[in-house]
Amino acid sequence: MTEFTPRLFATDAEIVHLGEGLLACSLAKEEWTHEAHLAACLYLVAERPDVDVDAEIAGLISRFNESVGGVNDDKGGYHDTITRAYVAGVRLFLAQTGETGLVERVNGLLRSRVGRRDWPLGFYSRELLFSVPARRGFVPPDRAPLPLGADESAC
Template sequence: MSDIFPFLTDRQLTDHTDRLLDLSLPKSQWTHAGHLSAAYDLLHRYPEEHLIRIMPDLIRSYNEATNTPNTDQEGYHHTITLFYIRAIAHFIRCQSPDSPFLDGCRALVTGPYGAKDFMLMYYSKAALFSVTARREWMAPDKNIPEFALF
């Protein structure tokens, strides 16, 4: 098992997502890879537009369950959430339909979309880490991604 991609089986990945959904996922597992992997799994379970509606409340609830405040400085970030839902949905659409589930997720997490500075190709730090971007959708201020946003 690797730190960058911690899942060895499809079941480990789906269990991770299920624990997020029931708010029992340990905070130590809510890493960057954990975020991306859960979104990848959820986009295989639900339509993209449904996730855009439910993810804000799910993440806020998860944060509260793990004693992470949702403030203007930490916790839920609306622009990051919506950006990654759109980006990961695009990544999935670009995969071969017969691509193995776990292999696809591993490629997401370990590839360019999984880089921690991925969004900085599209956003300045000032814009991305602003209170406005945390509270509401903010369009990219540097480059427009190849995938549809809003």
């Protein structure tokens, strides 16, 4: 696993901006970082019970990508397996954290093992994770099970 220093958030408002901006496709492309992905995911899972993350996340991210000129194809854009692995990881983190504030939970997630950019490689070989089938749809891990029994029906 490689080392990285995540960009942490100072306020709840920054996180709400990312989550609501994803929903509204109103974020600038430059705002959509690794940290923003995880912050928006935690926000949607924890603070927006009206959003069915499992059913809607692919469409939300794909629409956002297209809104900033991106393309969702075999080489770029939305990656289903990585996204769904992180959704499972965010849920695991939320189940285990004692933090209750939004910014504290997001920053805790970003500092945790789950928040690492290479976290999915604990479950997937690089070859499988970065394959076209994994980008286009959820594929089960080939190294270790995802946490919380996540599988294609749960995510």
